Amino acid sequence: MPRMFEILKTRSESNDKNGQKEKPLLVNSLDKTENNKNHKITPLSFPREILKTTIPTDAGRKDKKQEEHSLMSEKLLSALKKYGADDHKKSKETYDSTVETINGLLMKIRLREDLSTYMDKLYELLDNIFNQLVLGNSLLDNIYERKKEKYYLPYHIVNVLILSTVLGLNMGFNKSRLSHLGLASIFCDLGMDALREIANQPRALNKEEHDLIKTHVFKSLEIIKKIGVVNDIVKETIELHHERVSGNGYPCGVKSDKINPYAKILGLVDTYEALTNTRPYREVTNTHNVVKFIIDSLKNDFDTEVMKMFINKMSVYPVGSIVKLDTEELARVIGVQPGFPLRPVIMIIRDSNGEPVKKRVVIDLSKQDFPLIKNSI
Numbered sequence: 063m064p065r066m067f068e069i070l071k072t073r074s075e076s077n078d079k080n081g082q083k084e085k086p087l088l089v090n091s092l093d094k095t096e097n098n099k100n101h102k103i104t105p106l107s108f109p110r111e112i113l114k115t116t117i118p119t120d121a122g123r124k125d126k127k128q129e130e131h132s133l134m135s136e137k138l139l140s141a142l143k144k145y146g147a148d149d150h151k152k153s154k155e156t157y158d159s160t161v162e163t164i165n166g167l168l169m170k171i172r173l174r175e176d177l178s179t180y181m182d183k184l185y186e187l188l189d190n191i192f193n194q195l196v197l198g199n200s201l202l203d204n205i206y207e208r209k210k211e212k213y214y215l216p217y218h219i220v221n222v223l224i225l226s227t228v229l230g231l232n233m234g235f236n237k238s239r240l241s242h243l244g245l246a247s248i249f250c251d252l253g254m255d256a257l258r259e260i261a262n263q264p265r266a267l268n269k270e271e272h273d274l275i276k277t278h279v280f281k282s283l284e285i286i287k288k289i290g291v292v293n294d295i296v297k298e299t300i301e302l303h304h305e306r307v308s309g310n311g312y313p314c315g316v317k318s319d320k321i322n323p324y325a326k327i328l329g330l331v332d333t334y335e336a337l338t339n340t341r342p343y344r345e346v347t348n349t350h351n352v353v354k355f356i357i358d359s360l361k362n363d364f365d366t367e368v369m370k371m372f373i374n375k376m377s378v379y380p381v382g383s384i385v386k387l388d389t390e391e392l393a394r395v396i397g398v399q400p401g402f403p404l405r406p407v408i409m410i411i412r413d414s415n416g417e418p419v420k421k422r423v424v425i426d427l428s429k430q431d432f433p434l435i436k437n438s439i
Contacts, residue, residue: 153200156190157220163187164216164248168255177289188244191227192237199381199397202228206338206349206382215254215261218335223247225331225376229368232375243324245292246299250328253281276312279304299324303332306363318365326365330372333360338380349383350438378403384439390414392439393425402428404435 163183170177194201205221226247230240254261257278260271267275282300286292302325305311307318311329321329337352347355353373361369377398379385385393391414397407405427410419427435 150200150203153194154204156194156201157204157224160187160191160220160223161216164219167248168216168252171252171255171285177285178291181289181291184245184248185241187248188227188241191224191244192231192240195224195227195231202381203396204382205335206380213258213262214339214341215251215258218339219248219251221335221339222251222328222332225335226327228375229327229331229371232371239324242293242296242299243327246296246303246324246328249286249292249296250282250300250303250332251278252285253278253283256281276304279313295322295324298322299328301325303328305329307365308362310363321365323365323368326368330356330364330368333364334372348438349380350378350385353378353380373403374400377406379406379435379438381406384411386436386439387433388436389433391433392416396424397426399426399428 167177167180167184170180191201201224205224223244226243227240230243235243254275257275260267260274263271279301283297286297286300299322301313302316302321305314305316305321305325306329307321307326309315309317334352334356337347337355338349353376356364356369357373375398377395379395381395381398383395385395385408387393387408391410392412393408393410395406396409399405399407407424407426407428410423410425413419425433427433
């Protein structure tokens with residue numbers, strides 16, 4: 063098995079031989095959570111379809127059945143489908159509307175206006191993202207569109223919000239936790255706007271400039287601390303989102319047990335988004351190569367379970383990426399089957415002669431051995 067896929071291995075083989083089920087691996091609990099309760103994120107072993115979270119039963123009532131907060135119920139999905147379908151047009155409208163809202167937020171910050179009046183708009187934004195993602199994956203297509211001539215920060219914030227919400231949904235986060243994760247996603251990099259002249263340099267930054275860029279964490283905290291209604295866990299997540307489980311992060315260099323799960327999610331998706339989208343000082347990196355780089359070179363920096371979840375959901379070939387098949391055809395990845403990170407759902411876009419195809423051909427590679435993906439474009 064190639065080295066980059068060692069992280070995908072499970073420990074179930076030896077247990078299965080003995081007829082025993084493997085105990086689920088744990089992601090660190092939220093020690094400083096809402097209402098000071100000791101909530102634990104207890105995902106099932108990779109590669110299961112949905113990682114679920116439960117809340118503890120009331121004290122003294124051990125017989126009370128635990129309430130499951132899985133958001134992907136048929137009832138919820140049916141209700142959401144009444145208000146729209148998961149198609150490219152609708153997801154594009156949701157994406158563009160979200161970018162417009164973030165641009166409005168940045169303008170308010172520059173003008174030093176009261177942000178508390180804008181919070182309702184942000185909560186509405188979170189609802190729209192949630193509803194669209196429960197319907198399907200088409201929203202993910204938008205995060206890979208090239209926006210070279212545009213200011214990158216609003217798009218970066220929206221992309222990180224979408225990716226972190228995808229992970230939160232698959233970890234079984236309830237609406238409250240998704241809200242906290244979403245707000246942290248929005249606010250964690252707002253401080254970069256004050257440093258945009260440095261960030262927009264068309265060259266690699268020197269050490270002094272890098273050190274200034276790191277101050278965006280504190281600038282983001284200054285922004286959100288002016289809004290009294292934001293939960294402390296959101297502020298903590300903003301402070302920790304550049305920390306790494308290896309201790310190589312900043313601003314404090316804390317290690318795994320000091321980093322809450324929200325920040326572990328944001329740390330990974332923030333890095334992934336930055337590498338898969340163009341910046342003023344470098345061109346975009348192929349999504350497949352970014353996943354490979356994270357698994358090979360950065361695996362000690364990120365929480366193992368979060369990485370497994372991310373790869374399980376996003377695939378080694380993420381939704382929206384272009385792949386070349388061993389038939390010499392080109393295809394776009396349009397879906398991912400949980401547990402099959404190397405065998406996504408694809409749609410043929412060019413034939414073996416390089417000509418655009420006229421008929422829509424969709425292939426679920428997880429259900430057949432042919433064709434094979436040759437490489438990613």
